[in-house]
Amino acid sequence: MEENRRIGLSITGIAQFLTQRGEAELVDWMKYGYELSEKYDNIYSEWLGIPRSIRRTSIKPSGTVSLLAGVTPGIHFPTANTYIRRVNVSETSPLVDRLIRSGYPVEQSKYSTNTVVVSFPVSLGETMPTQREVPLMEQLRLAALASEHYVDNSVSITAMFNRERDTI
Numbered sequence: 001m002e003e004n005r006r007i008g009l010s011i012t013g014i015a016q017f018l019t020q021r022g023e024a025e026l027v028d029w030m031k032y033g034y035e036l037s038e039k040y041d042n043i044y045s046e047w048l049g050i051p052r053s054i055r056r057t058s059i060k061p062s063g064t065v066s067l068l069a070g071v072t073p074g075i076h077f078p079t080a081n082t083y084i085r086r087v088n089v090s091e092t093s094p095l096v097d098r099l100i101r102s103g104y105p106v107e108q109s110k111y112s113t114n115t116v117v118v119s120f121p122v123s124l125g126e127t128m129p130t131q132r133e134v135p136l137m138e139q140l141r142l143a144a145l146a147s148e149h150y151v152d153n154s155v156s157i158t159a160m161f162n163r164e165r166d167t168i
Contacts, residue, residue: 005045006055006153009037012062013071014146015078019128023145030150033057058153059146075143075157077131078124085120088112136161 011033018026037056045052059075066073067085089095091114099118100106109115139159146155 002051005051005053007037007041007053007057008055008153009033009057010060010062010074011057011150012059012066012074013069014059014075014142015134016072016124016128018142027145027149030146034150034152055153057151059143059151059155059157061156061158072124072128075146075155077129077134077139079131081126081128081130082121082123085122087118087120088115089118090114091116131160132162134160136166 011030014026017029034057041053041056061076062074072078088109089099091108096106096116096118105119106116107119109117136159139157143155143157143159
């Protein structure tokens with residue numbers, strides 16, 4: 001670790017950001033984020049008396065972090081534009097009554113005792129392309145773009161392809 005220090009800063013919601021703000025702004029934000037990571041790595045490495053990081057940035061699949069932020073995971077396009085997010089909640093939680101009063105469907109879990117399942121409708125908007133709509137080469141181009149402007153470690157991506165549409 002002394003010789004090969006790494007930080008591991010990741011970004012998420014990339015496909016959604018791209019759709020809403022465009023490629024030029026995405027590149028600007030990536031470059032700025034990378035420069036900022038370098039600036040603070042230098043400051044803190046000097047302050048702590050440790051070597052600067054050999055790698056600082058990556059893109060991971062990002063499950064829970066993306067869910068909490070309400071954005072698409074990592075660099076991936078969503079499976080669908082609209083879906084139902086189901087969340088397990090303790091049936092003794094004070095949230096349960098509020099969720100029922102707010103009109104969210106709440107039902108007893110079939111798999112866990114003392115647990116209810118709350119269903120939340122989610123919409124990413126009609127203009128958000130899904131995995132089935134984005135050609136393989138466009139998904140790979142986005143990963144290459146991230147590698148060029150932000151990532152100095154690795155991009156984790158599961159690229160989807162359609163046999164009828166995509167050719168390599």
